[in-house]
Each structure stands twice: as structure tokens, then as C-alpha cells.
Amino acid sequence: MAEENAFDKSVDQTKLRILSAAAKLFDGQGYNGTSVRQIAQEANVNVALISYHFQGKQGVLEVLITSYFDTFFRLLAEQEEGESTLSAFERLVRNVSLYTVFQRDHASTTRLIQRELSVESILAREVMTLYSQRWKHIFASVIEDGIAAGEFAPVSVDAVLLAMSSLLIYPYLNPQSVREVYYLEPLSDEFCEWLIDSTTQLLRVLLLPDAR
Amino acid sequence: MAEENAFDKSVDQTKLRILSAAAKLFDGQGYNGTSVRQIAQEANVNVALISYHFQGKQGVLEVLITSYFDTFFRLLAEQEEGESTLSAFERLVRNVSLYTVFQRDHASTTRLIQRELSVESILAREVMTLYSQRWKHIFASVIEDGIAAGEFAPVSVDAVLLAMSSLLIYPYLNPQSVREVYYLEPLSDEFCEWLIDSTTQLLRVLLLPDAR
């Protein structure tokens, strides 16, 4: 299990420095607004090392995207173990909570991914769409289970999920507005709790229209 | 006399062609991902005319932003005339409906503005933040009126508005995901109706927790 160990001293030090610098800069300035020179400077490494380790700027973006989603799916799988005894609604809320906190803990990558996802010309868009579909499928399964068990009303799963993702994602896509316009701090614990709570309320209304 | 006349035949033809081409390209590729040469080609005008008419690429973006918001605020002001007899909730829903349809009718500009708003290094960001605050203030006033009149629960206006904007904006920021992941068409009438309806339901839950 050590063969794909990503912590092999100096090499990975450099790779990690590049990834971390790139995440920060892509986050703040956008992918196209960031140059490899900036990344190299921010990471305190030589420019050529970016091409050497990641085959260019796009390679850096792709690694950021894949490790972001892979980490999330791993965490989710861990949480889902032995969750089968819970109700569909409880499982849904647990997944929402995990995702919210995950976004908070990976705020830079979250913002840059969600932003670049809305750019059509980005080459990594297909990768992202694939992950988005996998993301959706996970949440959709829980809702479909709930509908099949009669726990949820027979709603449009797609519509519910879109509303849910809007609530969850937008604040982390545009934290600047959250701070400067709404005077809330998206990185705070209170904000996460509020966001989870609001989303739960919406889901309750949409999925359990009779129960109140 | 004609010093400020913006409808001067050929000049305005050119300016409009540039604006329209820029909106399309900024929308699809992002501001930084679009070159003035591309804009000129798409608009079928000479590259130099962009600098001549708009003092550069950034000037084009600024005009797009200001006319977008100015148009929306004008439409909103027209609608709000003689609305004072309505309840706060009804006024809120009317404003939500107007904004949703406006976003749909100006989908390219909506997406590009909302995306660039999340980029810190964009020079036009201060302009956008200013408009965002004005936008928020309009919706906030209605909610505050409702609270003062005892129609709404004494909620956190900021929190409610953030949830509302998340629902309204996200689908127009990322219409690709809406189409490819959720199989919904954000430009359709049915989608607008659904979005207005979902938002109304959320607002009802948050603002009128007792009434049902």
C-alpha cells in the first residue's frame, strides 16, 4: 500500500507546494488569470518544475480537481458504512452536513472548481462533469430510496437536487458576496450550521410535504 | 447637440456588435479566456475599434455590467409603481419573478457577471459589488417592511436573502450543469415557473413559519 504513497520526501514537497500555490491563485484570480510564473513564485519553486511534474498548467488543475472529488467520495463512503438503519431523510441530512463541512474545509478548491465548471472552453470540464454526475447520483440514490420506501413524496428528484445544490454551493462559489453583501462568514462554524439547517428545511418542505 | 446621442446609426451599430460579441464570448470562455481579437472577429469589426469605443477590453466588460444592472433596476422600478397596496410577501414574490425572468432573458450577461464576481483580481469587481449591494437593499427593504408590519417572523434578513439568491442565481451561473446533470432547461418557461415556485416555498418557510 506504500507504492502510491504520496509522501516521499522532497519530490512531493515540491509537488505539494505547487498544488497549494496553484489552488490559492486559481481561487483568487481564476485559472486563465493565473500564470505559471505566478504559481512558481508563490510556491518558491522554479517555473520549469510545473511542466516537469504536471505536464503543464492544465495538469495542475486536473490533479486539484481529481484529488478534491476523490477525497470527498472517500469521506462519504466512510460515513455511509453502517448507515443503512437510518431513515432516508436522516441519511440525506448527514450527507448534506458532510458536504457542507467538506466545502468549508476545502474552500479554495471548491470555489475554483465551481467557477471553472461554468466555463465552456476549459479542457478539464469533461472531468468535472463526470464527477458532478457521480456526486448527483449519490444524493439521488438516497432520495430514490426514500421515495421507494414511501418515506418521501414522489417528487422530481432532479429538481430537488438542483435546489439543494444551489443552496449548498453558491455561498462557497461566491464567499466574497457572502462577506461583503450579507455580512456572514462562510468559513465559520455558525455559518455551516445555518446552511445545513436551511437546506434541511427546504428538503423537508419539498420531500415531506405532509409531515411538518 | 448630438454630443451624447447614443443612437447615431453606424457608430452604435458597431458598438452594439462589439458588446454582443463580447457578451457571448465572455459568457462561454470567461473574461480572461477571451481575447480582443476574438471579439473583433466575432463582431466582424476591426480590433482597434474596441479600444477606440470602449478604451480597451475592460471597458467593454464595464459597459456590459452597468447596462445589465441599470436595465434591471429600471424594470423593477416600473413594476414597483402602485405596488404599495400588496402584502410584503406578494411584493417579494413579484420581485423574485421579475428577477428570474430577467436572468433568463439576459442569460449570457447573467452568467458572466456572476462568474467574474467570484474572481478577486477583476478590476470591475468594485462596480459589481456596488450593484450587488443595491440589489440586496431592494429585496431587504421588502422583508424589513414585512417584519415591521408583523407579517413576517423576526428573521435574519441577511440569511434569508443569501438563501434566496443562492436558489435564484446558481442555475443561471451554471446552466451547463443544469442541463447535463439535472436534465432541466434553464431557458424554458417551465423552469422559470419551477424556480419561482421553489423560491416562494423556501421564503414561506423562512418568513412565515407559523402560517402554512
Add this chain to the structure above:
DNA sequence: GTCTATATGGGGATAGAC
């Protein structure tokens, strides 16, 4: 694995002719 130096192309903007 890291660095220097360079190749090659494209970016935005403008001077000056028409």
C-alpha cells in the same frame, strides 16, 4: 530533480494613414 536560457506564439494597445 532542479535550474538557466531560450523558442515561439499570443496578448492588449496605439500611431498614423485614410
Add this chain to the structure above:
DNA sequence: GTCTATCCCCATATAGAC
């Protein structure tokens, strides 16, 4: 108001020395 030609800067990527 429009176009041509050009300026200058910066982008990414790589070849080759260490």
C-alpha cells in the same frame, strides 16, 4: 470612424547543463 502596421510585454513549454 475605420483600418493597417507595429510596439512591447508576457504567456507556456522545453532543451540541455548541472
